[in-house]
Amino acid sequence: DQQVKQNSPSLSVQEGRISILNCDYTNSMFDYFLWYKKYPAEGPTFLISISSIKDKNEDGRFTVFLNKSAKHLSLHIVPSQPGDSAVYFCAASETSYDKVIFGPGTSLSVIP
Amino acid sequence: DGGITQSPKYLFRKEGQNVTLSCEQNLNHDAMYWYRQDPGQGLRLIYYSQIVNDFQKGDIAEGYSVSREKKESFPLTVTSAQKNPTAFYLCASSPGYKLSGANVLTFGAGSRLTVL
Numbered sequence: 001d002q003q004v005k006q007n008s009p010s011l012s013v014q015e016g017r018i019s020i021l022n023c024d025y026t027n028s029m030f031d032y033f034l035w036y037k038k039y040p041a042e043g044p045t046f047l048i049s050i051s052s053i054k055d056k057n058e059d060g061r062f063t064v065f066l067n068k069s070a071k072h073l074s075l076h077i078v079p080s081q082p083g084d085s086a087v088y089f090c091a092a093s094e095t096s097y098d099k100v101i102f103g104p105g106t107s108l109s110v111i112p
Numbered sequence: 113d114g115g116i117t118q119s120p121k122y123l124f125r126k127e128g129q130n131v132t133l134s135c136e137q138n139l140n141h142d143a144m145y146w147y148r149q150d151p152g153q154g155l156r157l158i159y160y161s162q163i164v165n166d167f168q169k170g171d172i173a174e175g176y177s178v179s180r181e182k183k184e185s186f187p188l189t190v191t192s193a194q195k196n197p198t199a200f201y202l203c204a205s206s207p208g209y210k211l212s213g214a215n216v217l218t219f220g221a222g223s224r225l226t227v228l
Contacts, residue, residue, distance in 0.1 A: 009152065032214040043202055043219030044155070051214065089154060096210040097143065097162070099170065100217055104154035
């Protein structure tokens with residue numbers, strides 16, 4: 001049973017527009033949430049995180065929103081750039097040092 | 113430069129053979145992890161270790177074994193008991209116990225194993 005779900009396998013967005021990637025989770029014990037970006041044949045790289053005591057965290061073009069009551073988070077990328085084309089993974093853990101559980105990923109294509 | 117080194121990058125194996133994937137880190141991290149990536153299934157946790165000489169099974173540990181004799185090293189052996197070993201394997205590390213903040217993993221570049 002997947003504890004972290006990303007129901008959209010793929011997403012296409014025009015360059016300059018907003019990209020919104022969604023993630024749902026089932027484990028109410030998760031306290032930390034992370035987003036990673038991955039290019040083919042490379043390891044994922046960390047983008048941004050949020051703890052359960054916050055509902056928003058922003059870093060440059062990337063903003064993560066957390067709705068704990070709905071067990072839902074989203075990553076907003078504004079403006080989207082062609083270099084953002086990659087697979088994005090949502091991840092979660094129960095504590096600041098616990099194992100990290102990943103979702104299946106969403107492949108983002110930003111069209112020039 | 114601090115980072116994680118995985119080797120080999122590509123590995124071919126005949127059915128029935130065990131293979132060992134290497135993972136070395138010089139980040140002075142306490143925790144290390146092995147994930148497997150398959151198309152459409154994201155990253156699935158195989159094993160993790162939060163301290164030397166200790167490790168725990170992840171969600172898909174069957175057919176795999178690990179050791180953690182040194183802080184810097186966390187090798188993964190794919191045994192002949194693993195039914196579908198062809199996959200992309202990713203090693204990661206993190207500082208381990210922290211008072212606050214998310215458990216940010218640093219990943220290696222991955223090893224692609226193909227069973228012939």
